[in-house]
Amino acid sequence: MESVSFPPLSRVAVCGGTHGNEMTGVYMVRHLQKEKIDKIGSVSVSTVLTNPRAVEICRRYVETDLNRCFTEALLNSPVTDSSPYELRRAQELNAQIGPKGSKEAMDLIIDIHNTTSNMGLCFIFYSIDWFTLHILKYLQSKMASVEVRAIQLDIPIAEAYSLESVGKHGFAIEAGPQPNGVVRADIHNMVKEAVDHIFSWLQEFNSGSTFEGGEVEAYTLVKSIDYPRNPVTGEITAAIHSQLQDNDFKLLQRGNPIFMSFSGETVKYDGEDLYPFFVNECAYYEKKIAFHLARKIKLTLPPIKVTG
Amino acid sequence: MESVSFPPLSRVAVCGGTHGNEMTGVYMVRHLQKEKIDKIGSVSVSTVLTNPRAVEICRRYVETDLNRCFTEALLNSPVTDSSPYELRRAQELNAQIGPKGSKEAMDLIIDIHNTTSNMGLCFIFYSIDWFTLHILKYLQSKMASVEVRAIQLDIPIAEAYSLESVGKHGFAIEAGPQPNGVVRADIHNMVKEAVDHIFSWLQEFNSGSTFEGGEVEAYTLVKSIDYPRNPVTGEITAAIHSQLQDNDFKLLQRGNPIFMSFSGETVKYDGEDLYPFFVNECAYYEKKIAFHLARKIKLTLPPIKVTG
The missing domain is CATH 3.40.630.10 (Zn peptidases)
Known part of the structure; x- marks a missing residue:
């Protein structure tokens, strides 16, 4: 160039x-x-x-x-x-x-x-x-x-x-x-x-x-994922799964665990392979974002x- | 007994x-x-x-x-x-x-x-x-x-x-x-x-x-240590040193680094050997506590x- x-x-x-x-x-x-x-x-x-x-x-x-x-x-x-x-x-x-x-x-x-x-x-x-x-x-x-x-x-x-x-x-x-x-x-x-x-x-x-x-x-933002919530009260019913926590920018693939409910059930990811970021960011609880998902690009x- | x-x-x-x-x-x-x-x-x-x-x-x-x-x-x-x-x-x-x-x-x-x-x-x-x-x-x-x-x-x-x-x-x-x-x-x-x-x-x-x-x-509480502060404004002028951060309950000895000032100077511990806890607890900034020091006892x- x-x-x-x-x-x-x-x-x-x-x-x-x-x-x-x-x-x-x-x-x-x-x-x-x-x-x-x-x-x-x-x-x-x-x-x-x-x-x-x-x-x-x-x-x-x-x-x-x-x-x-x-x-x-x-x-x-x-x-x-x-x-x-x-x-x-x-x-x-x-x-x-x-x-x-x-x-x-x-x-x-x-x-x-x-x-x-x-x-x-x-x-x-x-x-x-x-x-x-x-x-x-x-x-x-x-x-x-x-x-x-x-x-x-x-x-x-x-x-x-x-x-x-x-x-x-x-x-x-x-x-x-x-x-x-x-x-x-x-x-x-x-x-x-x-x-x-x-x-x-x-x-x-x-x-x-x-x-x-x-x-x-x-990385370019593709979409945001919210926490599982109680449909009546809106309270969150699950935490980020330990296998996703602290793993920002590690490829998330279909079937990987993303949430663990407070009663112990695992929620798995069901979408295209993407890169999570802002995983468990404090300020995003009120914005209803548990994590973002990104695509990697070359510039x-x-x-x-x-x-x- | x-x-x-x-x-x-x-x-x-x-x-x-x-x-x-x-x-x-x-x-x-x-x-x-x-x-x-x-x-x-x-x-x-x-x-x-x-x-x-x-x-x-x-x-x-x-x-x-x-x-x-x-x-x-x-x-x-x-x-x-x-x-x-x-x-x-x-x-x-x-x-x-x-x-x-x-x-x-x-x-x-x-x-x-x-x-x-x-x-x-x-x-x-x-x-x-x-x-x-x-x-x-x-x-x-x-x-x-x-x-x-x-x-x-x-x-x-x-x-x-x-x-x-x-x-x-x-x-x-x-x-x-x-x-x-x-x-x-x-x-x-x-x-x-x-x-x-x-x-x-x-x-x-x-x-x-x-x-x-x-x-x-x-562990029994012996004393509390505050952050170094600007004597006029009261603002803190140093962070917990990386060698102390996350090392709660690891014995602190004379000469060990405890703070790193924002201009890069290291502050060393000068007291009896004790065990730090509540190191860099968020809520204790306003209480003027950077960490507590404890003695270990057997009961x-x-x-x-x-x-x-």
Whole structure:
């Protein structure tokens, strides 16, 4: 493939606390702010604690999930003092690090999340973006002890609902497993190492290095599976089966156990072979999702370099 | 030691949801209630979802920690509609499965908790109680794949603050690691197996078997250690070190790493050799406890049997 040129990525936002009980991003942003780090080499860095009220009470959100508020429709809807806090905050953030779709928007937004699922280090991104995929490929080559994966959500940018969609480029980092409200050093170190490598990549890119093309793997969402529930009360009647628990990204095949009911019965999978992820994610109980299922795809990248 | 006789244990309460986001007890109680299980052999069983409002919103508590409300002083304090919900609920529970210190109280109360710490299956009890220790010894002999441990809190029964202190006998079961708001099949199965064995023990005891005396180990609390904090803001500035994380009940010695600051510095332990537990328990961030330290003790049990 022919090489593609892009302007430098000189304004980057590192965000945490979009979900107030996902502590890796919260502590990373607080530490960067305490150290007054606002420039790394050629890159100016904005650090943003995105949902401070949710962080204060250590909950995912106060009134509504902030990370579903960044669609163009919601960002442009009229708000009053009685609008949900997170909707107002989304518009503030859009003014601060966007506006979404404008030339004033940050060149790159990285939003740090945690999951109770065993997803290791995982990028989540919307449309295919050479920067995200080149950074992914770079991390895969640099972080030998961690399998770095990526999930592509096939949603048009106007409907993209999460914070990183406000930037010219952007992705979320999911890191787990980590309980809500807890900070684990292993997860913290993994994310810190990833962020350090991302800034190294940005320096190399901005200073004129060419990054060779190639192939990367990604996962695309096919469908979501809910827990078995009591049809009257709606209460869940089964847990994720031990053979599926902690096995995110391991191929799920017809006949594999997926749930174990509280009375001891096993529920088996009955569908096409797919890859589970967000297995037993805490916040998805209320969204009626026990796990997602994905297809694995290969993406071919062109070489990229900065415009000369 | 000479054998000791006790009346049968015929009225037992199995409780869950004292902390509304600790899901093993919640789902176990709901399942027993759905199956209408109110008698197991010679034992009448009460199943109690103890903090239903906290369960509904999936939080530890609504207004105050229910599991600190069962001191004699709080149980006997006047309450009004404006008293904290959990204080009123504690008095309701005391009427239902107590009253504490009375002959009407349940013979045995088992309260099921979860922790984000890697504590496996752990009993927590107050004063030395032959029933608790015999049941502990029995579980240790029956559950080969799990190390069953016990923590003794050295608190007089009048000042004992947690639900199980309302029964004639009682203990909490702590099971982990499990994130708040999540149910894991491995933890659920471990606790279910323990509860099944406890009811087997009760059948054997009530039917006249003699349980031989012997020795059991327990841990007694020595002190608690807080996270390093920013002296101005109070925010924590370090995570539990990876070498301590998940190593509950492994001897901590002078010079072992205990914290890793977010800027990468290691903090080492500087005290007498003790056993850490509740390492990185989510709910203890607000209580300013990073982990507890315990001393290991040996307790000698007499043989016990039912009064003839």
